[in-house]
Amino acid sequence: MDFGYQIFHSQPGSRLMRYAISANRLRDGLVVFFAPGETWVEQLADARLFDAEAEAESALERARADEKKNLIVEAFVFAVKAGAQGPVANHIRDAIRATGPTVRRDLGKQAAG
Amino acid sequence: MLWKNGAFVDDPWRAIAEGEDPPPAGHVILPLDWWLQERDAFANSNAPIGLRVEPGVSIETFLQDLGRVSLIALSFPKFGDGRAFSTAALLRERHGFRGEIRAVGDVLLDQLQMMERCGFDSFEIKDPTVQRLLSERGAPAYSRFYQPGAGAEGQADGPRPWARKRI
Amino acid sequence: MYRYDEFDAGFVKERVDAFRDQVARRLKGELTEEQFRPHRLMNGLYLQLHAYMLRVAVPYGTLDSRQMRKLAHIARVYDKGYGHFTTRQNIQYNWPTLADTPAILDELASVEMHAIQTSGNCIRNVTADHFAGAAADEIDDPRPYAEILRQWSSIHPEFSFLPRKFKIAVNGAARDRAAIQAHDIGLQIVRDAQGEIGFAVYVGGGMGRTPMIATKIRDFLPVADLLAYTQAIVRVYNLEGRRDNKYKARIKILVHEKGAEWMRAAVEAEFAAAPRVGIELPAEEVARIKAYFAPPDLAPRAHSLAFEARRRSDPAFAAFVASNIAAHRMDGYGIVTISLKPIGGAPGDASADQMDAVADIAERYALGEIRVSHEQNLVLPHVALEDAPAVFDALAACGLATANAGLITDIIACPGLDYCALATARSIPVAQRISQRFGDTARARDIGQLKIKISGCINACGHHHVGHIGILGLERKGVETYQITLGGSGDETCSMGALTGPGFSSEEVVDAIERIVDAYRMLRTDESEDFLTAYRRVGMQPFKEALYETSKGADI
Ligand code: SF4
Numbered sequence: 125m126d127f128g129y130q131i132f133h134s135q136p137g138s139r140l141m142r143y144a145i146s147a148n149r150l151r152d153g154l155v156v157f158f159a160p161g162e163t164w165v166e167q168l169a170d171a172r173l174f175d176a177e178a179e180a181e182s183a184l185e186r187a188r189a190d191e192k193k194n195l196i197v198e199a200f201v202f203a204v205k206a207g208a209q210g211p212v213a214n215h216i217r218d219a220i221r222a223t224g225p226t227v228r229r230d231l232g233k234q235a236a237g
Numbered sequence: 238m239l240w241k242n243g244a245f246v247d248d249p250w251r252a253i254a255e256g257e258d259p260p261p262a263g264h265v266i267l268p269l270d271w272w273l274q275e276r277d278a279f280a281n282s283n284a285p286i287g288l289r290v291e292p293g294v295s296i297e298t299f300l301q302d303l304g305r306v307s308l309i310a311l312s313f314p315k316f317g318d319g320r321a322f323s324t325a326a327l328l329r330e331r332h333g334f335r336g337e338i339r340a341v342g343d344v345l346l347d348q349l350q351m352m353e354r355c356g357f358d359s360f361e362i363k364d365p366t367v368q369r370l371l372s373e374r375g376a377p378a379y380s381r382f383y384q385p386g387a388g389a390e391g392q393a394d395g396p397r398p399w400a401r402k403r404i
Numbered sequence: 405m406y407r408y409d410e411f412d413a414g415f416v417k418e419r420v421d422a423f424r425d426q427v428a429r430r431l432k433g434e435l436t437e438e439q440f441r442p443h444r445l446m447n448g449l450y451l452q453l454h455a456y457m458l459r460v461a462v463p464y465g466t467l468d469s470r471q472m473r474k475l476a477h478i479a480r481v482y483d484k485g486y487g488h489f490t491t492r493q494n495i496q497y498n499w500p501t502l503a504d505t506p507a508i509l510d511e512l513a514s515v516e517m518h519a520i521q522t523s524g525n526c527i528r529n530v531t532a533d534h535f536a537g538a539a540a541d542e543i544d545d546p547r548p549y550a551e552i553l554r555q556w557s558s559i560h561p562e563f564s565f566l567p568r569k570f571k572i573a574v575n576g577a578a579r580d581r582a583a584i585q586a587h588d589i590g591l592q593i594v595r596d597a598q599g600e601i602g603f604a605v606y607v608g609g610g611m612g613r614t615p616m617i618a619t620k621i622r623d624f625l626p627v628a629d630l631l632a633y634t635q636a637i638v639r640v641y642n643l644e645g646r647r648d649n650k651y652k653a654r655i656k657i658l659v660h661e662k663g664a665e666w667m668r669a670a671v672e673a674e675f676a677a678a679p680r681v682g683i684e685l686p687a688e689e690v691a692r693i694k695a696y697f698a699p700p701d702l703a704p705r706a707h708s709l710a711f712e713a714r715r716r717s718d719p720a721f722a723a724f725v726a727s728n729i730a731a732h733r734m735d736g737y738g739i740v741t742i743s744l745k746p747i748g749g750a751p752g753d754a755s756a757d758q759m760d761a762v763a764d765i766a767e768r769y770a771l772g773e774i775r776v777s778h779e780q781n782l783v784l785p786h787v788a789l790e791d792a793p794a795v796f797d798a799l800a801a802c803g804l805a806t807a808n809a810g811l812i813t814d815i816i817a818c819p820g821l822d823y824c825a826l827a828t829a830r831s832i833p834v835a836q837r838i839s840q841r842f843g844d845t846a847r848a849r850d851i852g853q854l855k856i857k858i859s860g861c862i863n864a865c866g867h868h869h870v871g872h873i874g875i876l877g878l879e880r881k882g883v884e885t886y887q888i889t890l891g892g893s894g895d896e897t898c899s900m901g902a903l904t905g906p907g908f909s910s911e912e913v914v915d916a917i918e919r920i921v922d923a924y925r926m927l928r929t930d931e932s933e934d935f936l937t938a939y940r941r942v943g944m945q946p947f948k949e950a951l952y953e954t955s956k957g958a959d960i
Binding site: 215 | 430431432433437451452453454455456484499500501502503750821822823827830832833836879882883
């Protein structure tokens with residue numbers, strides 16, 4: 125059984141660091157990411173990435189408009205890094221949100237691929 | 238807006254801020270501290286007086302005034318601060334207070350019946366959505382309870398002494 | 405077991421209908437998330453890492469086959485084919501949608517279940533000894549009292565917005581299997597000099613950030629006063645408990661800050677002053693509720709030759725009997741623990757198929773009765789030993805015959821960072837790796853009774869403070885780190901574990917546990933001295949040496 129889980133972690137402000145916005149969809153609670161065109165997508169690979177944290181924070185304001193429209197809840201900005209298969213969340217918590225439970229590889233977003 | 242007995246009603250009471258002169262005719266709600274300092278000034282007045290009490294204040298502080306005041310406004314700074322539920326219950330069941338107990342502050346639609354069951358009988362509603370929902374369909378009202386409470390209820394059918402139903 | 409009457413059914417239906425309405429209002433935007441949150445929590449619905457999570461109460465851990473089948477059905481239709489049994493005698497579904505929740509609650513209501521008050525700052529699901537009604541050492545069945553408390557505390561108008569959550573546990577046997585001293589209120593059933601049943605009342609126990617063992621504030625509370633006295637405790641707490649800091653808001657902090665004497669005096673004064681109308685328990689009413697839990701009519705069964713023969717000839721069955729079958733009050737019967745801790749599995753998880761299988765086995769061999777234990781296992785409380793081989797075979801056929809109840813691989817683990825939004829580290833993978841390391845049955849049996857409990861954050865849902873070995877997952881600079889405590893216990897000798905020292909990385913933690921276990925095996929007087937006894941005899945020092953001599957822990 126594979127319990128390994130690679131933890132990506134680099135210092136904020138690193139040249140490689142980029143930023144994305146995530147939330148949970150109100151209706152089903154599933155993790156979604158803010159995407160180009162101000163829509164929400166289910167895969168981090170399709171998310172809009174921001175080069176600067178400040179840029180992401182200001183986009184967060186627009187993303188939050190969808191909280192008021194009762195589409196999503198709890199939007200927030202998080203850091204990502206480029207990985208071989210696309211962006212990977214920098215912090216383990218965000219990485220698990222973006223993939224699924226590490227103990228059930230058949231569930232969550234990781235199951236879709 | 239004031240919700241009372243299942244309807245929005247005109248409020249004969251006015252809340253007075255610290256330092257403001259109360260009108261001699263009364264029907265004013267005074268902050269408790271204000272009242273505690275100035276109550277002697279009302280010694281010869283029959284004007285209806287109400288008190289506004291913040292959570293965390295012991296009833297002992299104004300126990301001697303329960304016969305004098307006609308209304309006690311218990312404040313909910315946040316809807317999650319449930320101390321006033323117990324204060325209301327104590328005012329009714331322990332101290333026999335017969336005046337009006339009013340909920341003021343952050344009051345949720347779905348809390349109204351619980352408040353009523355603790356002895357509240359009027360509710361200051363500030364949230365526009367709650368105002369609209371109340372005017373359209375009234376407060377959510379359950380009909381079965383697992384414990385005795387104040388308000389319009391009686392013993393439920395069946396052997397359980399703690400079960401109550403709405404009348 | 406308890407059956408709903410028209411009143412109970414009507415009560416639950418009204419609440420489900422109300423929640424359906426609240427969900428509709430939320431989806432239409434008439435309630436903001438902030439306004440909706442208390443309602444969804446009141447109905448057991450959380451927003452977790454990946455999705456919503458619905459926590460369903462199994463009151464005092466008692467279920468029947470029909471209810472278990474419904475839990476399986478919900479897992480299959482509304483979730484992803486499994487559920488997670490928790491340390492609070494609840495079951496959690498990890499993937500329901502908000503829109504489906506009212507339908508799930510309807511399904512639950514159809515088998516007399518609900519999710520009311522499995523969350524929020526109210527009186528939570530009342531828990532009890534999972535061997536209740538069957539144990540050989542029972543003074544009185546705790547479940548009728550837990551049921552009375554469940555009813556009285558349901559949507560209590562005064563106690564639905566307490567400073568924090570509030571947990572009550574009731575134990576009715578000599579052994580404390582309900583960890584009552586680690587609860588906000590712990591009730592231990594006792595008999596007074598006249599032989600009357602009553603309760604010793606403990607207040608202010610709890611785990612979390614500041615673990616505390618409860619204080620006894622009453623030696624004997626008559627049954628009639630159960631609700632009045634509980635009301636007095638909760639009222640004092642509601643008025644006096646701290647609300648300025650959620651980490652200091654549990655009743656244990658109030659008891660700690662004001663002192664046990666103050667608490668006792670305040671509760672007794674409130675108890676003396678409060679009217680009893682409606683909450684005093686008449687003996688006839690207690691008897692009526694008790695009748696629901698009357699011991700089943702078990703015909704005495706002869707000592708079974710088939711059972712003995714199988715035990716002699718089949719070491720796997722013998723191991724199962726040794727660890728998973730406990731003494732029943734009736735000769736010829738046993739209490740079977742169904743371990744939800746397969747080697748390398750996620751503690752407490754059961755698939756829908758396994759739930760159905762347990763329902764079938766219970767129906768066929770155990771009067772359809774099932775229990776959920778706070779140790780995240782299931783229990784068949786009444787099994788004739790004659791049927792034990794058949795039960796064992798049926799369990800083995802669905803992967804549920806792991807012979808490890810109470811052993812080192814019977815690990816408690818909260819969902820941790822794999823599911824939980826509050827987590828600081830994962831707990832399930834650590835449990836899985838420890839389980840694999842000690843997966844050999846002979847080795848686990850040689851180690852003997854050893855409770856490992858793992859929490860993924862300071863909230864301590866994995867009860868690590870009362871683990872003989874406790875593991876707490878934390879985050880240090882973005883990396884998971886694990887602190888170890890030793891010597892905790894949740895039974896009648898309740899103690900909170902002591903920290904060994906610096907924590908360990910995810911890679912190191914299993915080796916660290918092995919070093920502790922090896923040290924214990926060197927230190928024990930003989931095989932009959934279990935880990936906790938040995939620890940209490942020798943203290944922390946030898947374990948510290950074993951842990952830190954060979955490796956340096958991470959700086960924590
Ligand atoms: S202990 Fe922490 S991580 Fe584990 S379930 Fe509780 S809140 Fe979540």
